[in-house]
Amino acid sequence: MLEIRNLTASVGGNQVLNGINLSIQAGTVHAIMGPNGSGKSTLSNVLAGHPQYIVDGGEVLFDGVDLLAMPPEERARAGIFLCFQHPVEVPGVRMDHFMRAGYNAIHKSHDEEELDPIQFDRILKDKAKIVEIDPLLLKRNVNEGFSGGEKKRNEILQMAMLEPKLSILDEPDSGLDVDSLRIVAEGINQLRSPDKAVLLITHYQRILNYVVPDVVNVLINGRIVRSGGKELAAEIEANGYEGQGEALQPSA
Amino acid sequence: MTTPDSLAQSEYKYGFVTDIEEETAPRGLTEDTIRWISAKKNEPEFMLEWRLRAFKHFMTLVENHQEPKWANVHYPPIDFENGVYYAAPKTNPASLEDVDAEILSTYEKLGIPLEEQKRLAGVAVDAVFDSVSVATTFKETLGKQGIIFGSFADAVQEHPDLVKKYLGSVVPYTDNFYAALNAAVFSDGSFCYIPKGVRCPLELSTYFRINAAESGQFERTLLIADEGSYVSYLEGCSAPMRDTNQLHAAVVELVAMENAEIKYSTIQNWYPGDENGVGGIFNFVTKRAKAAGNNSKISWTQVETGSAITWKYPSVLLQGDNSIGEFYSVALTRGYQQADTGTKMTHIGANSRSKIISKGISAGHGSNTYRGLVKIMPKAANARNFTQCDSLLIGDQCGAHTVPYVEVQNSSAHLEHEAFTSKVSEEQLFYCRQRGMSSEDANSLIINGFCKEVFQQLPFEFAVEATRLLEVSLEGSVG
Ligand SMILES: Nc1ncnc2c1ncn2[C@@H]1O[C@H](COP(=O)(O)OP(=O)(O)OP(=O)(O)O)[C@@H](O)[C@H]1O
């Protein structure tokens, strides 16, 4: 589904991604772990098309199509969803209005039916139950005054509404209490299906006990230095990243 | 291919011209012009005298070069002595049925059908075409409750006592340069009187259309809400695209008696000029309300998207104890538009309260100034004001300025002021686009959010209209 080849990218004048290679098959969950500042969010932003992130080289194919040539909204319409590490506030815009605008834009681009507020509300309420979000929260302005956990659950709710093919989840588990963690993980698991894939960025093995990954990738200094099964997460949690980097450093 | 012409066309869709024979006053501004206009309208003596006094005063202002210069707007000098001060369709309809088909279709194109079958439900409209009111809908329905709503000219004929009593009582002709000019030459406008204790069952609305090529438009609106009454009133405006500037100098006077409430909303969409700043309306308007009695309430809401230059300060004299004055404004400038707008809240009565919410949006080379005065008079014990002025910049060629003045002569007053300047942030745009929205839709969503507090004040139908207008106006300015 997703093919990343030799991707290099920079932000704010710093080269952050130094040649990423990653192949994600439909039906799988890939975890990415890596130290702070190693480029995990940069990778997610590059994949989603954030204009501040500049691709310097390499290519990315999504279902065989050149992803990097598409503007962000087209990537979203093609089925790419980014669960933001730090979602922004949008003053004066109600959360449910925001979500319906995106939902309808995506559906319209597929010549599918757009929903009026009442129809949309009905579906939204059902999905909100899954992530245990109080519907009143959705009448508030986008992310304004949401707690850390509410923000994360709300991102997962948006994912559930849009049913994307590829969900890129940038630390959906950070800052969550045990209950929220379970709720978020269940939300992710509900979406797993043979035709969908998940790229899950995390620092902790905890969430991987719920959302069991097919592959764990270790990202250091803008490169994937190691990939393995779910045991790799436990190993990293136990030993840290020390020693991971050198193992595969090319002897330049 | 998009030529600059078609671009301007697509941005301002009200720019068409109605092909109709019009009668105009002879070019120039002399005592004869004033007499000509007054005679044309068959006015009683008191009106002519008042106009002539205003004219004299205006001429002394012109001689002494007292055209206002303090606003943050720039334009070449206006040749007042060489203007055309009156233009009206030649046919003078006796009733709605007789209104020229061209004019009816003009209003229909503007989205304000006047014919009975097509009218907006719940809204009574007075349609002003150049210098005269051509039609008023729902007159009889309103008449049953004693509400007077129609053209100013009719009111002068039918209710001279009311006109005489209130004309100039809030904005005297000595008030300022343009108020003096308006008093001398104004041709028509809307008049409205709500009797004691009546809650007006319809939205009242006036739609101003400038059509003639060279004339200025000088209308005057007078609205009186007697004790314990309520009315919500809305005005809209548009004009054809022309490459010369046209002057629009209107006066609006509102009087709310004890326990009465007036909600006055404006959606101003005069032709703003083209993308190089050629043409467009000079919108120099004096609007003031008197909250005359105890518990009187006045609320101004304005959405200003049009005009080359806007110079406008809807104000409230808070005379009564516990009276309330509100000002909600969205002003958008793009291209080379300039806006200097704000309000003046003069607290005279005890416990009087005022609230100012101003949202300025600048795009392109637009310049947007908020200018406001909150004045607390010695007897206004415990007066309160809250002011919030927010500016949103789109691009880096535009400007926003905030000029809030405060004069406090009673130490028990409580004033709060907040001001923010922001840009539509790349993070917000990206968030919206990541969810599938186009960048235009994302921009308009964010900008609408910025304007929400103001749009919420508009009657529902017009809130939708305002949202759409803002979207159309910003097309091509963002992205
Ligand atoms: N806008 C920017 N301007 C300059 N440098 C940036 C910018 N955004 C990110 N960086 C830098 O790029 C590097 C990678 O950042 P990134 O956010 O991708 O890290 P991360 O792996 O997601 O870290 P964390 O685990 O802390 O979330 C960091 O050194 C960061 O400072």
Ligand SMILES: [Mg+2]
């Ligand atoms: Mg990160």
